[in-house]
Amino acid sequence: MELSVVLLAQVLARVVSEGQLTIVDETGRPHQITGAKPGPSVTMRVHDWWTGIHLAFRPRLALGEAYMDGRLTVEQGDLYDLLDLLGRNIDAVDSTAMMRWSYRLQRGLRLLEQYNPIGRAQQNVAHHYDLKGELYDLFLDPDRQYSCAYFKTGNESLELAQADKKLHIATKLLLKPGHKVLDIGSGWGGMGLFLARSFDVEVTGVTLSREQHGVSNRRAQAAGISDRVRFKLIDYREESGRYDRIVSVGMFEHVGSAHYLEYFRKISDLLADDGVMLLHSIGRMEPPGGTNTWLRKYIFPGGYSPALSEVLAAIERAGLWVTDIEVLRLHYAETLRRWRHRFLANREKIKEIAGYDDRFCRMWEFYLAGCEVAFRYMRQMVFQIQISRRQDAVPLIRDYMVTEERLKNVAETMAAE
Known part of the structure; x- marks a missing residue:
């Protein structure tokens, strides 16, 4: 039933104004859509009539599922080229009646989708972060930094950009020897280990991932600093005590908008009177919305990229000061590009060493490529909030951040020589 692809082509013909897309239906007939502006030229094949129907009526879920299952393949260009073409035309796509309806439904369900009480939050984290460690070794940097890197020029290696990210965050924490630091969502321990070694502080990391918890503590023991760095397998809401500094990198996306006030009230309880926190999170430069349907179902259940407006409202209600905000725009697109290239280069090793099949690899390729396109075209960004x-916990002007980074870089360069 090639009519399903005809319907899909008619829908896309109204929104593709840049580039050229050819859709080959299950009979082998091509349907070409050419935009008025030059752009990528991509050919995709739809292998059955039902996929064409699904793509026309539920594109945000169907595109990723069809690619994962092999019911949609890209024959001219690759998956990234296809998503890049769609990303360039995303404003027109989002203006269609079907997409407007989809977004309204998602906004209505978002509190339910993002409900992350203790217990359920750990299940959601385990879905993604308790995958085999070999997988992450094959596309992340050696420190397993699984969050947005910091590119000063855009030409840095992934390793250098991730090292610069850690230093950039550390300068905003105004660390002093002996400070007690809490790392909420401590990952595989890279940030905590870096802060302890470079700034002579005591670090407690909390995570909900059993895999990350085990790796983190083994790394601290191997480094000989387990007396100053420890990692706990608990929900941050169960932590007690007071900390001079709190850092949270790439965890807030898993909190859920219904829990923002709860989160910042807990921060207020944990933070010393003269304490400082640095929150690093993915966000959106538009009003509150929902999470992409496919991404929520297959990659990050319970996840959500917040708007600054809803984060700041919760901070205000918790009675905390916002002392600095920085928005990183294309930094995550560059990070994801490097991750994607490494993932594809190691695809056969991921299947062989980590034991994941072709469908899993296509799912992760779609995840990495789709997220990169989202940060290039779909109003996604990263923010850092101090x-x-x-109000007097930090200097009156922010020059100290740049000065500290420069001094640290100079000192490390001289030590290396």
């Missing part, structure tokens, strides 16, 4: 309980 937070304190007192």
Whole structure:
């Protein structure tokens, strides 16, 4: 039933204004859509009539599922080229009646989708972060930094950009020897280990991932600093005590908008009177919305990229000061590009060493490529918010951040020589 692809082509013909897309239906007949502006030229094949129907009526879910299952293949160009073409035309796509209806439905369900009480939050984290460690070794940097890197020029290696990210965050924490630091969502321990070694502080990391918890503590023991760095397998809401500094990198996306006030009230309880927190999170440069249907179902259940407006409202209600905000725009697109290239280069090793099949690899390729396109065209960004309980907890001007980074870089360069 090639009519399903005809319907899909008619829908796309109204929205593709840049580039050229050819859709080959299950009979082998091509349907060409040419935009008025030059752009990528891509050919995709739809292998059955039902996929064409699904793509026309539920594109946000159907595109990823069809690619994962091999019911949609890209014959001219690759998956990234296809998503890049769609990303360039995303404003027109989002203006269609079907997409407007989809977004309204998603906004209505978002509180339910993002409900992450203790217990369920750990299940959601395990879905993604308790995958085999060999997988992450084959596309991340050696420190397993699984969050947005910091590109000063855009030409840095992934390793250098991730090292610069850690230093950039550390300068905003105004660390002093002996400070007690809490790392919420401590991952595989890279940030905590870096802070302890470079700034002589005591670090407690909390995570919900059993895999990350085990790796983190083994790394601390191997480094000989387990007396100053420890990692706990608990929900941040169960942590107690007071900390001079709190850092959270790439965890807030898993909190859920219904829990923002709860989160910042807990931060207020944990933070010393003169304490400072640095929150690093994916966000959106538009009003609150929902999470992509496919991404929520297959990659990050319970996840959500917040708007600054809803984060700042919760911080205000918790009675905390926002002392600095920085928005990183294309940094994550560059990070994801490097991850994607490494993943594809190691695809056969991922299947052989980590034991994942072709469908899993196509799912992760779609995840990495789709997220990169989202940060290039779909209003996604990363923000860093510096937070304190007192307005005089940090210097009056932010020059200290740049000065500290430069001094640290110079010192490390001289030590290496």
